[in-house]
Amino acid sequence: MREDLVPAKGNERRYALAIFLDSIGDGLFITGTTVFALRVVGLSPQQVGVALxxxxxxxxxxxxxxxPVADRFGPRRVMMVLCLVDALALLSYTQAGSFAAFTVAACLASATGFGKGPASSALVSTITTAERRIRLRAQVRSLSNLGFTVGxxxxxxxxxxxxxxxxxxxxIGDAACVLLELLVIRGLPEIRAVVAATARRSFTALRNVPFLLTTALNAVLTLHTTLVNVVVPLWILGPMGAPAPLISGLLMVNTVxxxxxxxxxxxxxxxxxxxIRLARWAAAVLVAGCVIAGLSKDIPLVPGVLLIAVSVVLLTVGEMVQSGAAWGLFYELAPKQAQGEYLAGLEMSLAAQSxxxxxxxxxxVLTxxxxxxxxxxGLFLAAAVLIGPAAHWTSRRxxxxxPPAVETEELPEAA
Structure with a gap:
């Protein structure tokens, strides 16, 4: 159990601490975002969906x-700047008194939050070996979910x-956690890959059709994020008519x-x-979670709560298997010369489904x-069938x- 949770000493553990702090803030605000929008800002459930x-x-x-900015200037430096902007964006929620203001705050926080993702993924590649990067991502996700549970x-x-x-x-608490994250990241080394000038390319990902297709299919498979964080809470507050504290309880089950x-x-x-094989297994479990969630409506409260709890457990299992599949997929596809740009596919998938x-x-669901x-x-199943051919097409492209013959060197910079 300990080896599953605790990364190696040094930069791996420091990186994990930074993400752990960020996740405490996420647990604070993601858990309460829907209720905040409904009860503080006064939005309708449909307006919440549109804003998000x-x-x-x-x-x-x-x-x-x-x-590409992370590839050019270094992932640590880019993450630090984005943490600062992210904290300011989160504080702007306190000034949101209308649908428009809430939407602006949500957009600013989302742009900086998702923008940190490519730099964070590239930073993993620079502080550990290729053999350990999936394990480190899994360890960090376990710890981040522990932090999320606290939040x-x-x-x-x-x-x-x-x-x-x-x-x-x-x-406000989320913003404070992001600022602490910035301080920890500051202690990590900056490492950039220097590529021969003839091989330097930028923004090829946005013109790479098979890569975009793979990203889109992965986005469908990551719909579990929206289901657990947005759709299930609205389902609980709406059709089920269950009490709001059930939302935080189920999210805690998810994260534990x-x-x-x-x-x-x-x-x-x-x-x-x-x-690819894990992505298909994930889809099968996610289908079961969706069907059971649908059965929790129009029945007595206690059995309805039990069904929605079983659904969240299944959605969580699908989430974990799919997350591992996505990390392996994009780390295997991302060329060393453009780690930040192509690892952005992970965040592009999450953002696209958002x-x-x-x-x-x-x-x-509500209709x-x-x-x-x-x-x-059905969407999960279709994406799982198609993602294998799309990923192989991307690899060939x-x-x-x-080409692997391009030489690179690693240049560490002092923190």
């Missing part, structure tokens, strides 16, 4: 454009207190399971073939109930764009 979809667009732009517990307390100061403490099992359920993703997921998922949940399951 707009934030997804901003996140996609941040993820897709800041990868979610405080968020649950704020929801139970049910006062305006308690709600405002959520984004990830803490315990993420490393083990990521095994087998060290190759492209293994990653564009469509909240509004589409909310509409589908059609069980049929809507089943349709979401990248081999032509970035």
């Amino acid at each position: 979809s707009a934030a997804g667009i901003a996140g996609f732009l941040g993820a897709s454009t800041l990868g 979610a517990a405080f968020a649950g307390l704020a929801l139970a207190i049910d006062t305006m100061p308690a709600y405002y403490a959520l984004p 399971l990830v803490v315990v099992f993420q490393v083990r359920l990521s095994r087998g993703s060290e190759s492209l073939a293994g990653s 564009i469509v997921g909240p509004a589409f998922g909310t509409w589908l 059609f109930g069980l049929f809507g949940w089943t349709a979401l399951g 990248l081999a032509r764009l970035y």
Whole structure:
């Protein structure tokens, strides 16, 4: 258990601490975002979905454009700047008093939050070996979910207190955690790959059709993020009519399971073939979670709560397997000369599903109930079938764009 949770001493552990702090803040505000929007800002559930979809667009732009910036200036430096901007964005939620203001705050926070992703992924490649990077990502995700659980517990307390100061403490606490993250990242080394001038390319990812297709299919498979964080809470508050503290409780179940099992359920993703195989297994489990969630409506409260809890467990298992598959997929595909740019596919996938997921998922589920949940399951299955051919096509294309003969060297810089 300890070896699953604790990274190696030195830079790996320092990096994990930075992400752990960030995740405490995420637990605080992600858990309470929907309730904050409904009760503090006064939005409708449909407006929440639209605002978060707009934030997804901003996140996609941040993820897709800041990868080359990390390659050019170094991932540590880029992460530090984005942490500062992210903290300011989170504080802007406290000034949101309308749909427009909430949407602007959500877009700014999403652009910087997703924008940190490519730099963070590239930083993993620079502080550990290729053999350990998937394990480190899994360890960090376990620890980040432990941090998320801590944050979610405080968020649950704020929801139970049910006062305006308690709600405002959520984004303020998140901003404070991001600033602490910045201080820890400052102690990491800066390492950049220097590529021969004749081989230097920028923004090829946005013109790479097979890569974009692979990213889009992975985005469908990452819809579990929106289901757990947005659709299930709205389902609980709406059709189920269950109490709001149930939301934080289920999110804590989600994160505790990830803490315990993420490393083990990521095994087998060290190759492209293994990653594709895990993606298919993830889809099968996610389908079951969707169908069971749909069955929790129009039944007595206690059995409904039990069904939605089983659904969240299944969605969490699918989430862990799919996350390991996605890490292996994009680390295997990303060329060394453009780590930040192509590892941005991880964040582009999350941002892309955030564009469509909240509004589409909310509409589908709240309008059609069980049929809507089943349709979401069908999307998972279709993406799992297609992602293998798309990933192999991407691999062949990248081999032509970035031949392995290009020489690189690692240049460390003092923190």
